Amino acid sequence: MSNKDIKSVNYGLEKIFEGAQDFLPLLGTDYVEFYVGNAKQAAHFYKTAFGFQSLAYKGLETGSQDEVSYVLVQDKIRLVLTTPLNSKSPINDHIVKHGDGVKVVALWVEDARSAWEETTKRGAKSYMEPTVETDEHGEVVRSGIYTYGETVHMFVERKNYKGTFMPGFMDWKSDYNPPSAGLKYIDHMVGNVGWGQMNKWVKWYEDVMGFENFLSFDDKQIHTEYSALMSKVMSNGNGRVKFPINEPAKAAKRSQIEEYLDFYEGEGVQHIAVATDDIIKTVSQLKANGVEFLPPPPQAYYDMIPERLGVHRDMMKEDISKLQELSILVDADEEGYLLQIFTKPVEDRPTLFFEIIQRMGARGFGAGNFKALFESIEREQQRRGTL
Numbered sequence: 001m002s003n004k005d006i007k008s009v010n011y012g013l014e015k016i017f018e019g020a021q022d023f024l025p026l027l028g029t030d031y032v033e034f035y036v037g038n039a040k041q042a043a044h045f046y047k048t049a050f051g052f053q054s055l056a057y058k059g060l061e062t063g064s065q066d067e068v069s070y071v072l073v074q075d076k077i078r079l080v081l082t083t084p085l086n087s088k089s090p091i092n093d094h095i096v097k098h099g100d101g102v103k104v105v106a107l108w109v110e111d112a113r114s115a116w117e118e119t120t121k122r123g124a125k126s127y128m129e130p131t132v133e134t135d136e137h138g139e140v141v142r143s144g145i146y147t148y149g150e151t152v153h154m155f156v157e158r159k160n161y162k163g164t165f166m167p168g169f170m171d172w173k174s175d176y177n178p179p180s181a182g183l184k185y186i187d188h189m190v191g192n193v194g195w196g197q198m199n200k201w202v203k204w205y206e207d208v209m210g211f212e213n214f215l216s217f218d219d220k221q222i223h224t225e226y227s228a229l230m231s232k233v234m235s236n237g238n239g240r241v242k243f244p245i246n247e248p249a250k251a252a253k254r255s256q257i258e259e260y261l262d263f264y265e266g267e268g269v270q271h272i273a274v275a276t277d278d279i280i281k282t283v284s285q286l287k288a289n290g291v292e293f294l295p296p297p298p299q300a301y302y303d304m305i306p307e308r309l310g311v312h313r314d315m316m317k318e319d320i321s322k323l324q325e326l327s328i329l330v331d332a333d334e335e336g337y338l339l340q341i342f343t344k345p346v347e348d349r350p351t352l353f354f355e356i357i358q359r360m361g362a363r364g365f366g367a368g369n370f371k372a373l374f375e376s377i378e379r380e381q382q383r384r385g386t387l
């Protein structure tokens with residue numbers, strides 16, 4: 001996609017809910033829960049590699065007989081890592097099928113009862129009816145609905161709750177406290193859906209959740225020599241929650257979306273984009289911690305950066321050679337520029353990965369980087385023999 005195309009993009013957020021009442025007001029992302037094979041070791045990885053801190057815990061010590069969960073925090077980001085403690089837990093089935101992956105994208109709401117009523121009324125399949133949990137710190141109300149694949153949206157209302165995380169959890173104090181990597185909040189979370197399913201899920205987010213289609217990329221914009229995909233970005237009314245949805249498009253070889261669907265054995269969360277306000281510092285630290293990133297695009301990509309920046313050229317304070325050294329990508333749109341980089345998958349199956357993003361005014365998703373990025377992903381697929 002060229003710079004010219006990007007300038008024609010209409011973000012359209014301004015018109016969202018003009019005058020209309022938002023039936024599902026969202027305050028932000030509350031937590032992301034992963035079902036994993038060994039939560040204790042995964043927690044160590046997210047602390048050591050990504051700079052998360054210990055927050056809360058439930059397990060045998062708290063009377064949880066069937067599952068254990070570790071809650072990690074970094075600024076506004078909360079991750080929950082959950083593992084079954086015996087073969088009877090249904091969590092096992094999820095792990096057998098998908099490997100480690102995201103089960104729950106939890107959204108922070110004012111009213112979890114109304115969120116459940118409004119969404120199930122509009123056709124959502126219920127995962128959990130509104131449920132009140134209390135302890136000495138107050139009350140949390142949660143409810144949940146299914147989205148694509150076996151993935152779930154929980155609605156979390158924590159109006160008067162003063163505890164660390166949620167009833168049922170104890171504070172987790174650890175002697176091992178690696179420094180933060182400067183990750184601030186979740187910018188967006190992307191879902192991969194099956195062939196021909198993208199528009200169904202776009203409509204689902206519109207009808208059931210009241211989201212709007214904020215940006216779209218078709219296979220003419222997103223393709224390489226070998227593969228193609230389509231992507232539509234869904235946003236809630238206040239823009240705090242953004243969910244791009246990808247589907248594979250027909251092409252000569254197996255696209256990264258197809259590869260994901262094959263290895264995850266179904267639809268699911270493809271990547272979690274986390275924001276930093278100093279990507280050079282964050283990525284330097286993550287690399288030193290052993291986080292693996294996609295290798296950099298060719299020299300020609302970096303030579304083109306001033307042109308890609310257009311009118312924002314003088315605004316960029318980062319040194320291009322430093323960005324290249326760290327394999328950070330740069331893109332610009334009408335409103336500013338952005339810096340982004342992608343990890344390799346963080347499991348043995350080529351499924352979930354992370355994006356680190358620094359927005360300098362830009363509200364896009366790095367469309368100008370798609371080609372270089374996807375070629376880089378394909379080199380990885382080639383290396384694995386899965387292209």
Ligand code: TYF
Nearest residue numbers: 190231244246256355365366
């Ligand atoms: O979220 C996005 O749209 C960007 C680009 O398989 C992207 O991060 C899109 C599809 C994909 C990987 C990255």
Ligand code: FE
Nearest residue numbers: 190273355365
């Ligand atoms: Fe992204």
